[in-house]
Amino acid sequence: MRRSAQERNAERHLARISRRGLILGAGQLAGFGLLAGRMYQLQVVEASQYAVLADENRIDLRYAVAPRGVIVDRFGQPLATNRTTYRIAAIPEQAGDLEALLDRLDRLAPLAPEQRQRVLEQVRRQRAFVPVITHNNLSWRDIARVAARSADLPGVEIAATDERVYPVGEFCAHVVGYVGAVAKKDLTGDPVLSLPDMRIGKSGAERVYDTSLRGQAARRQVEVNALGRVIRELDRDPGKPGRTVRLAIDAELQRQGADLFGQETGAAVVMDIHSGQIAALISRPSFDPGLFPDGISHANWNRLLNAPDAPLVNKAIAGQYAPGSTFKMLVALAGLESGQISPTTPFHCTGVMELGNGRFHCWHRGGHGTVNVHDAIVQSCDIFFYEVARRIGIERIAAMARRFGLGGRMGIDLPGEQPGLIPDKAWKLRRFGRPWQIGESLVAGIGQGYVLATPLQLAAMTACLANGGRAVKPAVMAQTGDGIGRPPTIGIAPETLAIVRKAMIGVTSDPLGTALAAQIPHEHMQMGGKTGTSQVRRISQRERRTRVLRNEERPREERDHALFVGFAPVQAPRFAVSVIVEHGGGGSRVAAPIAAELLRLSQMRLLRHSPT
Amino acid sequence: MRPLLPPRRSQTALLQARSREDEADTIWRRVLRMDWLLIVLIVALAGIGLAILYSAADGSWQPWADRQAVRFGIGLALMLTIAATAFRIWRRFAYVFYAAALLLLVAVELVGVGDGSQRWISLGFMNLQPSETMKVALVLALARYFHDLDANQIDRAIALIPPALLTAVPALLVMRQPDLGTATILIVLAATVIFMAGLAWWKFALAAILAAAAGPVAWQYLLHDYQRDRILTFLDPSRDPHGAGYHILQSKIGLGSGGLFGKGFTGGTQSQLSFLPEKHTDFIFTLLAEEFGFFGSILLVSIMIGILACCYAVMARCQSVFARLLVVGLAANFFFYAFINMGMVMGVLPVVGVPLPMVSYGGTSMLTLMIGFGFIQSANVHAGRL
Numbered sequence: 002m003r004r005s006a007q008e009r010n011a012e013r014h015l016a017r018i019s020r021r022g023l024i025l026g027a028g029q030l031a032g033f034g035l036l037a038g039r040m041y042q043l044q045v046v047e048a049s050q051y052a053v054l055a056d057e058n059r060i061d062l063r064y065a066v067a068p069r070g071v072i073v074d075r076f077g078q079p080l081a082t083n084r085t086t087y088r089i090a091a092i093p094e095q096a097g098d099l100e101a102l103l104d105r106l107d108r109l110a111p112l113a114p115e116q117r118q119r120v121l122e123q124v125r126r127q128r129a130f131v132p133v134i135t136h137n138n139l140s141w142r143d144i145a146r147v148a149a150r151s152a153d154l155p156g157v158e159i160a161a162t163d164e165r166v167y168p169v170g171e172f173c174a175h176v177v178g179y180v181g182a183v184a185k186k187d188l189t190g191d192p193v194l195s196l197p198d199m200r201i202g203k204s205g206a207e208r209v210y211d212t213s214l215r216g217q218a219a220r221r222q223v224e225v226n227a228l229g230r231v232i233r234e235l236d237r238d239p240g241k242p243g244r245t246v247r248l249a250i251d252a253e254l255q256r257q258g259a260d261l262f263g264q265e266t267g268a269a270v271v272m273d274i275h276s277g278q279i280a281a282l283i284s285r286p287s288f289d290p291g292l293f294p295d296g297i298s299h300a301n302w303n304r305l306l307n308a309p310d311a312p313l314v315n316k317a318i319a320g321q322y323a324p325g326s327t328f329k330m331l332v333a334l335a336g337l338e339s340g341q342i343s344p345t346t347p348f349h350c351t352g353v354m355e356l357g358n359g360r361f362h363c364w365h366r367g368g369h370g371t372v373n374v375h376d377a378i379v380q381s382c383d384i385f386f387y388e389v390a391r392r393i394g395i396e397r398i399a400a401m402a403r404r405f406g407l408g409g410r411m412g413i414d415l416p417g418e419q420p421g422l423i424p425d426k427a428w429k430l431r432r433f434g435r436p437w438q439i440g441e442s443l444v445a446g447i448g449q450g451y452v453l454a455t456p457l458q459l460a461a462m463t464a465c466l467a468n469g470g471r472a473v474k475p476a477v478m479a480q481t482g483d484g485i486g487r488p489p490t491i492g493i494a495p496e497t498l499a500i501v502r503k504a505m506i507g508v509t510s511d512p513l514g515t516a517l518a519a520q521i522p523h524e525h526m527q528m529g530g531k532t533g534t535s536q537v538r539r540i541s542q543r544e545r546r547t548r549v550l551r552n553e554e555r556p557r558e559e560r561d562h563a564l565f566v567g568f569a570p571v572q573a574p575r576f577a578v579s580v581i582v583e584h585g586g587g588g589s590r591v592a593a594p595i596a597a598e599l600l601r602l603s604q605m606r607l608l609r610h611s612p613t
Numbered sequence: 614m615r616p617l618l619p620p621r622r623s624q625t626a627l628l629q630a631r632s633r634e635d636e637a638d639t640i641w642r643r644v645l646r647m648d649w650l651l652i653v654l655i656v657a658l659a660g661i662g663l664a665i666l667y668s669a670a671d672g673s674w675q676p677w678a679d680r681q682a683v684r685f686g687i688g689l690a691l692m693l694t695i696a697a698t699a700f701r702i703w704r705r706f707a708y709v710f711y712a713a714a715l716l717l718l719v720a721v722e723l724v725g726v727g728d729g730s731q732r733w734i735s736l737g738f739m740n741l742q743p744s745e746t747m748k749v750a751l752v753l754a755l756a757r758y759f760h761d762l763d764a765n766q767i768d769r770a771i772a773l774i775p776p777a778l779l780t781a782v783p784a785l786l787v788m789r790q791p792d793l794g795t796a797t798i799l800i801v802l803a804a805t806v807i808f809m810a811g812l813a814w815w816k817f818a819l820a821a822i823l824a825a826a827a828g829p830v831a832w833q834y835l836l837h838d839y840q841r842d843r844i845l846t847f848l849d850p851s852r853d854p855h856g857a858g859y860h861i862l863q864s865k866i867g868l869g870s871g872g873l874f875g876k877g878f879t880g881g882t883q884s885q886l887s888f889l890p891e892k893h894t895d896f897i898f899t900l901l902a903e904e905f906g907f908f909g910s911i912l913l914v915s916i917m918i919g920i921l922a923c924c925y926a927v928m929a930r931c932q933s934v935f936a937r938l939l940v941v942g943l944a945a946n947f948f949f950y951a952f953i954n955m956g957m958v959m960g961v962l963p964v965v966g967v968p969l970p971m972v973s974y975g976g977t978s979m980l981t982l983m984i985g986f987g988f989i990q991s992a993n994v995h996a997g998r999l
Contacts, residue, residue, distance in 0.1 A: 011934075014764040017811050018937045019929060025805065025941060026925045029948045033914050036952065039959045040914075043869040044907040051869025058866065059882045226886035 061225045066198045067216035070243030074252040080177045083163040087144040089136040094129035095156030109146045165294040171287035172256045175315035178205020179290035193218040216243035247479040249278035258283045261595045267582040268316035270460035274577045277473030284316040318418040321453040325533030326381045327566045328448025330501045335401035336389040337497050347371050350384035359440045378504035379511045383447050390446025399425040404491045405462040413475045424451035456579045464577035467568035505529035519593035526604045530567025532588035560584040565592035569600040576603045643697045646994045651923035659685045662972035668879045669893040677974045688983030695987025700995035704935045707757035714750035717743035718786045739976035744787045744795045752942035759810035760935035794965030805945040860890045864958045867899040875906030893974040899958045930996040943985040
């Protein structure tokens, strides 16, 4: 029986193996089930998500910068355009013997030894299918030599790139602006911005109209492998070149206007009084915008930034000056509208006016005698406007100034515009924590003190005076006929405006007018206007007692700014102008002639280019 | 004291009886008794492998598919030869095979070449990885040991010392290479055979607890930095987006983007554009799943389940402890290859460098697997005879 016991034992053993085998098999089946479940999760449930990731892996978008739009002036003369330059790149894996290739290239287009060194170093670092740039900024002549030998130059690629150029250079630098490489802060996640050839507008119209100038980058959708090698092209979008931007600016007027300033600094604005279209926007001194597209050097940048006469600042829209006597038209209008004065109300000017403890002087120390509002503007009598300001107060003056667009940005299509300043009682309290003084109203009445305006605002103000009281919105972008609606009226009676306009004509035609000498010597082009002097320094009582120094006797930075605002032709006004010559002294002597010449040129060029 | 081994029967009588049986049993009869379903499944699996290798080489037989085809041919011949050979021969020489495999493992320590965790002996026409052959040899030796062991003795502690040594020596050698994955598989394989042999449940539970307790110690002293890295990366793939984590991520992208029906033969973007690493070896399953989708991967898993099912059917037919343990052990070896490889590429197991059985490019694993199937076939052919 022992054997059978042993056999039973063995059978039990085999049966146990079977049982455990069943368990093991079940376990293995469960293991595969687990894997199948995981595959279901990956390949069915999450499949679309992984499909996206796989496409992100393999599909690469390659962009090429679109040609930037051209900026032209009102007559189509290019102000900012593109010049094609060429560069050569070598693809090491197609080049075979790279050293020999560089030798052959060197004979066609010289390759500096250090550049050659850089190329070889880059080749070592990169994968063999990545092109390495050997030459930059080649002209068409250079590239033609290389292209003719292309059969002997395996793996050599020629690429054209655009370089931004400014044909009129400094004469339109502030209006046109300039482009530069994309700064970190400009990156928006748009991959086009990261392209090395990409340039964006940094100032002027280049910046304001950047979006339309940029166009749409060409896009190639390619399949790449894990190393970044392009396997094939999947899709191609040729993109759109940037649009041409036409400005209202007249480049020739800009150039001649800049010449009128000579060595003087300052700003001038010429504007169409009906449309607000700006024919000239001059800021002196200027700078060469061509320094920027390729990256300005540190030395040049610091020189421009720290120059005392601020060449980078567009003084026509960002320079804030006391308007001086050019402000008197608004005070006169405020006085006439308030009823406190009439066109014939006489005041007597003795050259000084006492108010409380203060003495307020007229620029004409001998006094103007008896004057009405017309005479006061023609002769720029200060005492008259002190008296008007005393009667009507600062609030009425401020309200009138604001109706003409002063004290706030005009919304011109250029970056960096400043608002100027029209003070009132609330502003004084807010700013200095002290109440308004009546004497401050008097000073404001002649456009000094806290009052600040930009040349642009003064030109727009003059346009509004000349066009019958309509608030134009200044713009440098050319607008075609239908684009311009009639600007809204600011609600001043035409008779009242006519009084002031007539007085402004008197300034340049009356024998006593302050700008008689500057009148345009063409019968049909004559201008009306107003001189102004903006005090840079307060005249002290001590100086008054002895003798007020003439401008020529003071150091330049203490001399007054010279201003002139005007319009022409007087019969049917078309243009308004404002000129400020920094530290130029008197407005009649320095600023009025420039304004007159600008208005004359504007009318001449209008005649020459008129469609009839 | 009770004898450890059962009393031996008369050797001469047994041998005479067997030689008579062998004469009557012609080669043709043996071939007919092979498990032909298993052979069909094996050929199908290897055929899929060759097709994927063809795709991995961007639609070319070079450099992988042609060589793998030759190896499979050799493997097939080896399997049929082993299958036709009398099964008792394998039992008799089990320890000899084990000793030979161990010798190779020691030899690879001395004269082996390789980089990183892979060590092999160059045979000219192929590189032999002794750690792979050791898997089959270990199963052979353990099956033989428990076959000889009295079933009642198995739960005595002393009876477990020899199998422990049989396992520990090669496992330590492999770990020294260092190849943590294969060492682990060796231990798990041994545990499988011991479990099949009938060791009490609670002892496995105890061993598991001990292993868990030993984990931190092993972490500190036994593992290399890169092995710790791999496990950490497995737990959190994003900590190493360019190394092992990158491989897992790219593999998952490949699998997932395959979707239901795949991107088509040779159309897998992840693999063809080289985003997928090791696409012809460890990550070959991803290529298959990317190009043939969920249905392709399920088909592959089904074939593997079919192969395992055949193995268990063979086991049930066998009437000896050795045959049953050997068949189940070899089946388990096949299973672990497949499970660990697929789990790895799907991101459910760490990256340990285990090939997909019969599919991955590589000679040693293909040949050892075919030898293993040879033993299983031999067991089937001779199931009725001890």
